[in-house]
Amino acid sequence: xxxxxxxxxxxxxLLLGSGLWAAAVGWPRRGxxxxxxxxxxxxxxxxxxxxxxxxxxxxxxxxxxxRVGVAALAIGSAGWAVAWWSRERSPLHGPVTAPMxxxxxxxxxxxxxxxxxxxxxxxxxTSHPTLPWDAWAVWQAKAKMWVLADHASPYVSFxxxxxxxxxxxxxxxxxxxxxxxxxxxxxxxxxxGWIEPWINLxxxxxxxxxxAAHYGQWRALGVSPIHALAGVYLLASLPLLDxxxxxxxxxxxxxxxxxxxxxxxxxxxxxAGEHRQLLVLVGIVALLPMIxxxxxxxxIVLGVAVVFGILPRRMRSKRFLIGAAVAAFAIVLxxxxxxxxxxxxxxxVQDSIVxxxxxxxxxxxxxxxxxxxxxxxxxxxxxxxxxxxxxxAQWSRSTAVRRMFVLVAxxxxxxxxxxxxxxxxxxxxxxxxxxxxxLQLTPMLVSLLVLVLWxxxxxxxxxxxxxxxxx
Amino acid sequence: xxxxxxxxxxxxxxLGATWLLLLLWAAGIDPRVPFTPxxxxxxxxxxxxxxxxxxxxxxxxxxxxxxxxxxxxxxVTDVPELEAADLPIxxxxxxxxPRTLELSLVFRTRETPDDVETVSLPAPGAGxxxxxxxxxxxxxxxxxEVGFSQFPVAQLAPPTGAFKPFAFTGARLESDSWRGRIAAxxxxxxxxxxxxxxxxxxxxxxxxxxxxxxxxxxxxxxxLALxxLALxxxxxxxxxGDRLARPLFAAAAIAWVGIDAAWMRELDYRRxxxxxxxxxxxxxxxxxxxxxxxxLAAAERLKALLANQPPTTRVLVNAETPxxxxxxxxxxxxxxxxxxxxxxxxxxxxIPSGTVLVNYRVDRxxxxxxxxxxxxxxxxxxxxDRNEDLVAYRVEAVIR
Numbered sequence: 052x053x054x055x056x057x058x059x060x061x062x063x064x065l066l067l068g069s070g071l072w073a074a075a076v077g078w079p080r081r082g083x084x085x086x087x088x089x090x091x092x093x094x095x096x097x098x099x100x101x102x103x104x105x106x107x108x109x110x111x112x113x114x115x116x117x118r119v120g121v122a123a124l125a126i127g128s129a130g131w132a133v134a135w136w137s138r139e140r141s142p143l144h145g146p147v148t149a150p151m152x153x154x155x156x157x158x159x160x161x162x163x164x165x166x167x168x169x170x171x172x173x174x175x176x177t178s179h180p181t182l183p184w185d186a187w188a189v190w191q192a193k194a195k196m197w198v199l200a201d202h203a204s205p206y207v208s209f210x211x212x213x214x215x216x217x218x219x220x221x222x223x224x225x226x227x228x229x230x231x232x233x234x235x236x237x238x239x240x241x242x243x244g245w246i247e248p249w250i251n252l253x254x255x256x257x258x259x260x261x262x263a264a265h266y267g268q269w270r271a272l273g274v275s276p277i278h279a280l281a282g283v284y285l286l287a288s289l290p291l292l293d294x295x296x297x298x299x300x301x302x303x304x305x306x307x308x309x310x311x312x313x314x315x316x317x318x319x320x321x322x323a324g325e326h327r328q329l330l331v332l333v334g335i336v337a338l339l340p341m342i343x344x345x346x347x348x349x350x351i352v353l354g355v356a357v358v359f360g361i362l363p364r365r366m367r368s369k370r371f372l373i374g375a376a377v378a379a380f381a382i383v384l385x386x387x388x389x390x391x392x393x394x395x396x397x398x399x400v401q402d403s404i405v406x407x408x409x410x411x412x413x414x415x416x417x418x419x420x421x422x423x424x425x426x427x428x429x430x431x432x433x434x435x436x437x438x439x440x441x442x443x444a445q446w447s448r449s450t451a452v453r454r455m456f457v458l459v460a461x462x463x464x465x466x467x468x469x470x471x472x473x474x475x476x477x478x479x480x481x482x483x484x485x486x487x488x489x490l491q492l493t494p495m496l497v498s499l500l501v502l503v504l505w506x507x508x509x510x511x512x513x514x515x516x517x518x519x520x521x522x
Numbered sequence: 523x524x525x526x527x528x529x530x531x532x533x534x535x536x537l538g539a540t541w542l543l544l545l546l547w548a549a550g551i552d553p554r555v556p557f558t559p560x561x562x563x564x565x566x567x568x569x570x571x572x573x574x575x576x577x578x579x580x581x582x583x584x585x586x587x588x589x590x591x592x593x594x595x596x597x598v599t600d601v602p603e604l605e606a607a608d609l610p611i612x613x614x615x616x617x618x619x620p621r622t623l624e625l626s627l628v629f630r631t632r633e634t635p636d637d638v639e640t641v642s643l644p645a646p647g648a649g650x651x652x653x654x655x656x657x658x659x660x661x662x663x664x665x666x667e668v669g670f671s672q673f674p675v676a677q678l679a680p681p682t683g684a685f686k687p688f689a690f691t692g693a694r695l696e697s698d699s700w701r702g703r704i705a706a707x708x709x710x711x712x713x714x715x716x717x718x719x720x721x722x723x724x725x726x727x728x729x730x731x732x733x734x735x736x737x738x739x740x741x742x743x744x745x746l747a748l749x750x751l752a753l754x755x756x757x758x759x760x761x762x763g764d765r766l767a768r769p770l771f772a773a774a775a776i777a778w779v780g781i782d783a784a785w786m787r788e789l790d791y792r793r794x795x796x797x798x799x800x801x802x803x804x805x806x807x808x809x810x811x812x813x814x815x816x817x818l819a820a821a822e823r824l825k826a827l828l829a830n831q832p833p834t835t836r837v838l839v840n841a842e843t844p845x846x847x848x849x850x851x852x853x854x855x856x857x858x859x860x861x862x863x864x865x866x867x868x869x870x871x872x873i874p875s876g877t878v879l880v881n882y883r884v885d886r887x888x889x890x891x892x893x894x895x896x897x898x899x900x901x902x903x904x905x906x907d908r909n910e911d912l913v914a915y916r917v918e919a920v921i922r
Contacts, residue, residue, distance in 0.1 A: 168786065175793040178800045180809035182678065183722040188848045192855075200833060200856035209864040209871065212836070216874040219834050222860045223851075245855075247809040288782040290725040293789060298722050420732060423742055426725040426785065430778050433745040437774075441767055482724040482732060 056242030059120045061256065064238075065089060067103075067123035068096020070130025075330035078138035083279075087267025091312050091331070093260035096123070097253065098305070098338055101235030109203040115241045154277040161284045165262070168287060172255050175297050180247040186300020189225045191250075194236035196221060198245045203237070206230075231341035232302045254299030261308045262287055265494060268315040272322065272451060274505050282501035286494060291427040291486055302343045303487045309335050309342070311494035313353050314458050321360050322451050332357065345488065351381045352461055414476040418467065421485050428493070435496060438503045445508060452502045459495045466492075533758045540750040548743045549707040550654065551700055559696035563601070563609060565668060566692035570597040573669070577690075583617070584690040589672070593681035596628065597690060598669030603632060606665050609695035610656035611702030614670070616646040617689040621716065621795045622679040627653070628669040635666065642734060643670075644713030651713055654706035656698070657735030668693070675716050677813050679799055707737040712784065714791040725785075740784065744777045814849050820882055820912045821853035827907050827914060828857055828878065836874065838862045841882040850882055866897050872920060873901055879915040893921065 069092030079085045103122050108115035151157075181187045187195075197203040204219045212222035239253045240246070262283045269279040286292070295304045313335040316328040336353050339346030355374045362370055422432040439446065439456075446452035466488050470479035478484035546553060567584035571577070575595030576588040589595045612627065619625070627641040639660040644651055655661040670693070674684035696702050718728055726732070726739055752770050755761045761769075800808045812818055828835060837859035841847045844863070851859045862879070865871060873896065881887075887896050894903045894915065900922050903915035 164782075168789075171786070171789050171793055175789075175796055177805065178793070178796040178808065179717075180800075180812060182717060184719055184845075186722075187852045192848075192852055195852065195855045197856075204858075209860060210868050212860065213865065213868075213871050213873065213877075216836055216876060217834060221858055222864065224861065224864065243806075245809075246806050248805060285778070288778070288785070290785045293785070294717075294721050294725060297789065297792070298717060301722055421724065423745070424739060425727065425732070426739055426741060426781075428741070429781050429785070430741055430745060430774065433741070433748075434774060434778070482720065482727060484723065486724050487722070 053242070056116055059116060060239060060242045063120050063123035063127075064096030064100050064256075065093045066096070066127035067099050067130075068092035068094065068127075070127030070134075071095060071099065071334070072130075072331065073134035074130035074137075075334070076325065076327045078134045080139070081270075083267045083270030083276075085267070086263045087271060090260045090262070090264030090267060094257060094264065094305070094308050094312065095334065095338070096127070097238070097256070098231060098235055098342070099123075099126075100238040101231050101233075104237050104241070105203070105230075105234045112198060112201050112203065112237055112241065115238065119238065119241070151275070151277050158277055158280050161280050164284060165287055168293070169255070169259065172258065172293075172296050173252070176251050176255055176299055177248045181251060181300045183298045183300055186298070189223075189228060190232050190302055191236055191247075191300055192223060192225075193221075193230060193233040194240065195245055197233070198237055198240045229341050229343060229346070231338065232305060232343075251299030254296050254304065257304055257308060258287075258292075258296040261304075261311075261494065264308075264312060265315075265498065268312075268319070269498070269501055271319060272315075272502065273507055274501060275507075278501065278505035282497060282505070285429075285431070285500065286497045289428055289431060289493060289497075291490055292493060295490065301487070303490045306339065306343050306346055306349070306491045307494050309339050309346070310349050310353075310462075310491055311498060313339075313349075314455065314495045315498065317353065317356055317360070317458065318451060318454055321454055329357070345491070347385060348465065349462060349491070351378055352458075352465075354378075354381060356458060410476045411471050414471045414479045417480040417482065418470055418485060421479070421482055421489070425482075427486055428489075431493070431496065431500070435500050435503075438500055442503050446503050449502075449506060449508065451506055452499070455495070455499045455502055459492060459499055462492055529759060533754060536758050537751065537754045540754060541747055544743065544746055544750065545704070548738050549700075549703040550656070550737065551703045552698065555698045555700065555703075557700045559611065559699040559702055561608075561697050563604060563695040564692065565599060565601065565694065567597075567690035569692075570599045570669065570690065572597050574671075575685075580689070582692065585687065586672075586690060587687045589685040593685060594671060594673040595685070596669055596671040598628065598667055601665060601668050604665040604695065606631070606655070606661045606663055608697055609665075610654065610661065610698055611696040611706060612643075612653045612655050612693060613650050613696065613702075613705070614643070614646060614653070614693040615650040615691040617648075617691055618686070619646045619688045620684065620686040621645065621714075621791075621798050622675055622684040622686075623672045624675050626671045626673075627655075628671050629661075629665055630667040631662070632664040632666045634663075640671070642728060644709055645715060647714060651709045652702060652705035653709065654703060654735070654737070668695075674813070675795070677719050678716055678795070680811055680813055680815050682815060683799070710737045711740050712787075714788060716795040717792050740781055744781060748774055748777060812853075814846075814853075816911055817846060817849045817882070818853050821850055821857075823907070823909065823912060824850075824854045824880060824914065825857060831878075834858060836860075836877045837880060838865060838873070838877060839880045839882060840884055840887070842884055846882060850880075862896070873899060873917055875917050875919055877917040878906070879903065879917065881913045881915075883911050885913075889915065892918075 069088050072088045072092040072095060073079060079088045100119055100123060103119040104112070104115050107118040107122060181191055193206060204221045206226040207220045207222055208226060209222050212220055235253070236250055239250045243249050265286060266279050266283050269282055270276065274282065292304065295301055313332050316331040316335070319325045320328040320332065332353065336350045339350045355377050358377045359370050359374055362373065366373065421427065469475050470485050475484070545551070566582045568579035568582050570584050572586070573596040574590035575586060577584050577586040577595070577597055584597060586595055586597065625643045625646060627643050629639050630637070641655070641658050643653055670690065674681045715728055720727055720729060724732065728734060748770065751773060752766065755766055755769070800811060803811050810818065824837070828837070833856070835858060837857055838861070839847050839850050839859050840862040841850060847861045847863070851861070865873065879894070887894050889903050892902055892904065894901055899920065901917045902919040902921060904918050905913065906916045907914040
């Protein structure tokens with residue numbers, strides 16, 4: 052790769068995504084809003100560059116740099132123009148946080164620790180080829196074929212592939228998995244060709260963007276700068292999350308980032324009445340199923356959360372019934388449209404019709420070991436229950452914390468149910484999948500910890516009365 | 523002494539006692555065993571001889587200078603009959619041990635002399651490591667032979683460059699003691715490991731299922747220590763509310779940073795292993811320097827074979843394991859390949875003429891008089907390439 056094309060590959064997602072983000076939520080008027088716009092924007096932008104690669108360059112991937120680069124420039128600039136045109140002109144009044152004594156020293160230490168970690172990641176990622184199994188077997192396999200062939204042949208079922216030998220199609224066991232991540236990978240290869248250490252640096256970009264976005268979101272919710280920075284350190288210091296950065300190639304960190312960005316957009320809409328955050332939420336709900344099969348499930352959870360929020364007050368008493376109906380409708384729709392995740396879920400459910408009581412104990416033990424018995428999560432799974440218990444009086448009055456709690460608890464219960472009660476139990480007992488699914492919720496769990504510990508009670512985010520709480 | 527001072531003294535004693543109990547549990551110490559081992563069995567490096575690879579004694583050490591053809595090395599020694607239960611603590615030391623090798627203990631017992639038992643050991647690094655063999659179910663009976671084997675880190679290090687000469691300083695078996703158990707726990711906590719296949723799913727286990735014996739890991743032990751601190755502070759010092767929460771919060775923050783520092787040290791080690799393997803190779807060529815070198819060579823051969831074929835040419839790959847099949851397909855990109863298993867799982871599908879069948883390090887399915895039976899189908903095939911690892915056939919015609 053050479054200088055200018057490499058710069059385009061890395062800056063186009065930033066311009067495109069931040070433009071879309073700013074057009075959706077408005078012109079950033081604070082530094083912390085910039086962090087959310089650029090952090091969240093880079094993640095959304097990288098995925099949108101993947102979408103653009105598919106739309107504009109599927110038949111000629113080597114032309115993608117120019118085509119997608121120009122499109123990203125145009126869309127991103129238009130997005131920023133819309134944001135400027137629709138900006139609020141009223142003077143900005145916000146909470147003023149008293150600086151913490153010694154806060155600067157703590158902030159510098161945290162930034163140094165993050166910089167050291169980033170350097171370790173960068174030098175490790177650029178050292179090795181793609182290592183983890185599913186990365187080369189699933190997520191990068193399609194992208195590599197497409198990049199080296201210089202065009203993207205569709206992936207079809209094995210039977211169709213073999214029965215139509217003259218047609219330019221391919222197959223793999225994961226032929227019907229979502230393809231947005233492979234397309235995104237083609238974008239990061241568009242300047243260099245297939246060079247794995249270079250392509251996998253995208254996961255370092257994802258990590259940095261994830262941290263910046265969370266800093267911005269926590270600040271927007273009223274967390275002080277030093278506490279938001281401490282939260283960033285908590286998030287960055289989770290070993291399994293770090294492993295997904297250093298061993299780039301898996302899809303789970305992308306899902307985790309989107310899930311958390313959507314969760315915070317939902318929270319800001321519900322807490323601060325920022326209706327434009329719904330646009331971000333809708334965009335992410337559309338992207339999640341394009342990355343991984345379980346993304347569709349998380350999209351349904353987020354969709355139900357939105358329905359909860361828009362219910363008129365008189366219907367609140369029936370909200371759980373309505374939520375269940377919405378979820379059922381979404382599932383029926385997915386079944387009707389033969390969305391791939393349904394087939395996977397059906398396989399687990401069918402395998403699990405005979406309830407195996409003997410499987411539950413070992414599965415729950417393995418799940419407990421994954422949470423508390425290994426290095427995976429530092430002290431997160433100890434600290435979170437302790438903080439919820441310690442601060443129960445404060446957070447039970449804070450609608451922001453309660454809402455985040457429910458938004459995390461529902462997917463967690465789904466995961467526990469999946470691994471304790473279905474055939475997926477074997478993946479819990481082998482640790483091959485359970486932690487990766489938990490990783491998809493981890494940024495939201497860290498956010499819950501940050502809000503429980505450091506969301507001031509008198510900030511706007513906590514001003515809602517208990518009657519306003521969605522759950 | 524005032525009541526407050528008595529309370530503080532009681533706090534220190536209660537906390538000390540609780541943490542001591544926690545240490546005993548984490549290290550698996552029976553408090554009745556002595557602090558230092560009552561007896562030991564030293565096995566200096568010079569006592570061993572090479573079974574695989576080359577090694578020569580050098581003073582008390584054994585200089586291991588080369589690996590065998592399969593890139594592994596093994597050094598063993600006979601031992602006077604040792605009761606495994608009497609000597610559960612293993613201490614071992616190496617000098618200049620390459621980070622690209624894994625280490626295992628190998629032993630044989632009088633009861634089952636034909637069975638060679640192996641135990642994966644933490645990387646030796648510099649200094650002495652300790653391992654608690656009482657957690658290993660097979661460490662039973664009378665030990666008659668002990669050895670150490672080394673091999674390239676699985677799925678990570680390319681075998682050809684993994685071995686570098688090192689010195690085996692020696693090993694020592696010890697009877698149970700506080701010192702030995704604590705040292706074993708320390709080694710279990712802080713010994714390094716390179717990136718593994720499981721690393722993207724779980725940190726700590728070196729294999730799926732977390733089946734290898736180990737002491738409870740630091741996050742759990744540290745969290746229990748903090749719980750003990752909270753309870754003793756609450757019930758002995760009678761702290762509550764913010765008075766209790768503030769020091770606990772500070773202790774938890776310190777513990778979090780401490781665990782993170784240990785993880786950063788580990789992350790740095792894993793980076794160093796990767797730099798050892800790929801650091802000297804040009805950036806764009808690092809992806810061609812892989813642990814499965816033979817599969818890469820087969821993939822390159824297959825690509826060259828099909829270079830002038832239409833890109834739509836279907837290739838069906840068969841190998842011993844799904845891992846080999848998937849790796850060959852990935853490394854042979856952009857060859858239009860898939861697994862033969864996919865065909866066997868779809869019995870109503872026909873294999874069209876022109877399809878290329880690849881047997882990688884397997885000799886089945888094998889043609890008889892140029893006719894190959896695959897599942898319920900028979901096809902006439904022609905060999906288009908062959909070497910010791912790979913045979914490629916072209917389907918000439920479908921018989922039925």
